[in-house]
Amino acid sequence: MVGTFGFGGARVVGAEHLPGEGAGVVVTNSVTPAGLRRLVGILRGRAVVWGGGAGEVMGAAAVDALKSGAWLVARPQGEAVRTDVLLRLDERVLAAALEAGVPVWPAWVFEADGPPFFMMGHAYGAAASRQRARSQVRIGAAIARGDLSTASVREALYALGAACFEEREDVGEHLGYACLRGLKARLFDVVLTDAFDGGRQVTGGQLLAASMALASWLRAHVEERRVGIVLPPGAGSAIANLGTVLADKVPVNLNFTAGVTANQSAIRQAALRAVISASAMRSKVANFPWPDATHDLREILAGFGKGGLAARMAAAVALPLPALAAWLGVPRRGGAAEAALLFTSGSAGDPKGVILSHRNLVGNVIQVAETLRFSADDSLLGCLPIFHSFGLTVTLWYPLCGGPRVVTYISPLDAAKLASIVREHGVRLMVSTPTFLRAFLKSVAPEDLKGLTMAVTGAEKLPVDLAEAFEARFGIPLREGYGLTETAPVVSVNLTDPPPEANRLGGQVSHRRGSVGRPVPGVAVRVTDAETGAPRSIFETGVLWFRGANIFEGYLGEPDRTSDVLHGRWFRTGDLGRMDEDGFIYIEGRLARFSKIGGEMVPLATMEQHLHAAFDMVEAERPAFVVCRRPHPAKGEELVVLTTLDVGEREVSRRLRDRGVPNLWIPKVVHRVENIPVLASGKLDLRVCDSMAREAR
Numbered sequence: 019m020v021g022t023f024g025f026g027g028a029r030v031v032g033a034e035h036l037p038g039e040g041a042g043v044v045v046t047n048s049v050t051p052a053g054l055r056r057l058v059g060i061l062r063g064r065a066v067v068w069g070g071g072a073g074e075v076m077g078a079a080a081v082d083a084l085k086s087g088a089w090l091v092a093r094p095q096g097e098a099v100r101t102d103v104l105l106r107l108d109e110r111v112l113a114a115a116l117e118a119g120v121p122v123w124p125a126w127v128f129e130a131d132g133p134p135f136f137m138m139g140h141a142y143g144a145a146a147s148r149q150r151a152r153s154q155v156r157i158g159a160a161i162a163r164g165d166l167s168t169a170s171v172r173e174a175l176y177a178l179g180a181a182c183f184e185e186r187e188d189v190g191e192h193l194g195y196a197c198l199r200g201l202k203a204r205l206f207d208v209v210l211t212d213a214f215d216g217g218r219q220v221t222g223g224q225l226l227a228a229s230m231a232l233a234s235w236l237r238a239h240v241e242e243r244r245v246g247i248v249l250p251p252g253a254g255s256a257i258a259n260l261g262t263v264l265a266d267k268v269p270v271n272l273n274f275t276a277g278v279t280a281n282q283s284a285i286r287q288a289a290l291r292a293v294i295s296a297s298a299m300r301s302k303v304a305n306f307p308w309p310d311a312t313h314d315l316r317e318i319l320a321g322f323g324k325g326g327l328a329a330r331m332a333a334a335v336a337l338p339l340p341a342l343a344a345w346l347g348v349p350r351r352g353g354a355a356e357a358a359l360l361f362t363s364g365s366a367g368d369p370k371g372v373i374l375s376h377r378n379l380v381g382n383v384i385q386v387a388e389t390l391r392f393s394a395d396d397s398l399l400g401c402l403p404i405f406h407s408f409g410l411t412v413t414l415w416y417p418l419c420g421g422p423r424v425v426t427y428i429s430p431l432d433a434a435k436l437a438s439i440v441r442e443h444g445v446r447l448m449v450s451t452p453t454f455l456r457a458f459l460k461s462v463a464p465e466d467l468k469g470l471t472m473a474v475t476g477a478e479k480l481p482v483d484l485a486e487a488f489e490a491r492f493g494i495p496l497r498e499g500y501g502l503t504e505t506a507p508v509v510s511v512n513l514t515d516p517p518p519e520a521n522r523l524g525g526q527v528s529h530r531r532g533s534v535g536r537p538v539p540g541v542a543v544r545v546t547d548a549e550t551g552a553p554r555s556i557f558e559t560g561v562l563w564f565r566g567a568n569i570f571e572g573y574l575g576e577p578d579r580t581s582d583v584l585h586g587r588w589f590r591t592g593d594l595g596r597m598d599e600d601g602f603i604y605i606e607g608r609l610a611r612f613s614k615i616g617g618e619m620v621p622l623a624t625m626e627q628h629l630h631a632a633f634d635m636v637e638a639e640r641p642a643f644v645v646c647r648r649p650h651p652a653k654g655e656e657l658v659v660l661t662t663l664d665v666g667e668r669e670v671s672r673r674l675r676d677r678g679v680p681n682l683w684i685p686k687v688v689h690r691v692e693n694i695p696v697l698a699s700g701k702l703d704l705r706v707c708d709s710m711a712r713e714a715r
Contacts (some may be wrong), residue, residue, distance in 0.1 A: 183540025232261025352376020
């Protein structure tokens with residue numbers, strides 16, 4: 019059944035799964051009393067609620083109610099305060115269903131009109147995007163008795179939550195339309211501070227006017243749909259990207275650190291003829307394969323004069339959002355149409371063109387916004403390269419769509435400069451990678467970062483020792499997130515626990531060391547066996563799959579590669595991981611970063627953590643060890659350690675054994691190198707590392 023239900027006008031999907039007669043258990047996400055009433059109403063009032071409150075039942079009373087023909091509705095932890103995460107499910111509910119011999123149905127209630135909820139110690143009302151969405155109640159098929167477990171129910175609930183999220187009206191918006199809304203609300207407020215350009219402050223109106231001018235120039239002078247952009251983080255890259263999107267074209271931010279061959283391939287694959295850059299950038303990366311139609315952004319904008327920009331600013335102020343969008347030719351809906359093209363770093367193979375749609379980017383911006391809950395009055399450090407999805411989505415589109423003000427700097431490498439920017443501009447949120455944060459431990463004073471609320475890392479695994487050292491030195495929570503270019507990129511993130519006086523969720527834990535956090539709203543999770551592909555419990559280690567609005571549309575011009583990882587909008591990551599009963603995801607490694615020795619899978623990243631800890635190199639600015647695998651004629655494979663330290667096999671073996679590392683895991687080959695190859699993103703350049711390992715003695 020698909021229709022509108024009377025309680026608050028919620029859209030009801032899947033009620034046909036519930037039989038007209040009989041009894042059963044409905045397990046839902048954390049909902050408010052209003053959301054609970056919606057479910058009870060769907061069950062025609064024949065329902066009792068699991069819990070210890072007045073009028074609620076538990077244990078034997080719940081079993082008796084089920085046997086008498088009543089329905090039982092259960093929420094995670096019995097809480098009445100909604101959150102955007104799925105908390106721990108009560109195993110006793112399933113035991114009651116089994117004892118009473120009744121089926122169990124999963125149901126997800128999305129409350130667009132819900133009251134405030136609590137996260138990170140603050141109470142938040144309905145966000146603007148949530149107010150534009152419609153409440154939904156979505157009911158899944160009954161779970162077979164033999165398959166019934168907290169893992170199977172949790173997996174089913176995630177799938178329902180993702181389906182609710184994908185049908186939200188705001189998720190389907192055109193990226194340009196979403197930015198127009200975000201900037202029109204802050205026309206006279208500073209939305210971007212360019213710390214490299216003398217602390218230049220740009221208001222929403224100024225950024226919008228310049229982007230509108232560029233959009234009109236692109237429509238008049240560039241026929242191709244895709245436009246190349248070669249710029250570092252800053253006001254220029256924000257204008258170039260937004261102007262391209264407002265022209266209903268596709269920005270292709272090129273990795274100017276990747277080398278001539280890689281960029282020639284990217285330009286050819288994307289069929290780029292026009293590139294937006296700056297004269298200073300062209301002189302800095304002179305070996306870049308610049309197309310003939312390379313245009314200077316500053317010269318383009320200068321052609322409009324102050325009058326042209328002022329006229330566009332006036333239009334942004336005077337015209338309502340729909341009229342402004344219509345005047346600019348920006349569609350209201352974007353959906354699955356291509357909105358950005360990014361090329362993978364090539365850390366483990368040839369770079370691939372990843373097509374991200376409007377739905378992917380707008381959806382992930384909403385997921386990030388509704389998870390982090392930073393307001394427009396807060397500030398975010400934007401120093402990550404825009405040619406990687408972490409920088410593109412989190413430090414560009416998130417602020418432009420109404421998120422926090424962004425303070426930009428051209429590089430993530432200068433820790434001392436970045437710390438001074440955090441201090442001088444009152445930055446509250448810093449996003450980076452573990453590799454870049456290592457330098458902070460030696461060159462940054464604790465008082466420089468005291469204004470931060472949180473620091474979030476991604477792109478590579480966060481070593482536990484590094485996290486502990488960072489928090490001990492600066493007193494700032496260092497939280498690990500997870501994502502890939504193909505997921506636009508954010509899939510999950512750890513948060514900050516609310517203080518006891520604000521924690522209305524019975525001691526809710528918002529982070530767990532060693533995990534990459536809980537999934538952001540609207541992400542479904544599945545796990546399969548690494549060798550057979552058979553379904554596994556999400557609590558068991560296997561290959562992680564995700565589905566949601568943020569899952570990419572495919573690889574550019576590579577249908578075979580696309581079909582290999584996309585199956586009915588489910589994305590096979592190639593990462594090995596699992597989930598715990600509180601919903602935290604743990605990444606055990608990549609299939610490509612495991613070595614099978616003696617029938618046992620050896621995680622290379624774990625070995626690297628052991629080595630850095632064993633040699634007291636956790637605080638090193640650059641990685642001192644990388645562990646690779648190479649063919650071995652007798653054992654099939656062997657491990658090779660590349661290191662910048664002057665150490666040999668005996669010393670490595672002794673220290674690893676002292677840490678309790680199994681003998682089978684201990685590498686027998688140690689090779690000295692001048693530097694461990696890394697990419698501009700801070701990730702290991704695994705392709706070059708593997709090549710060096712194959713040539714090692």
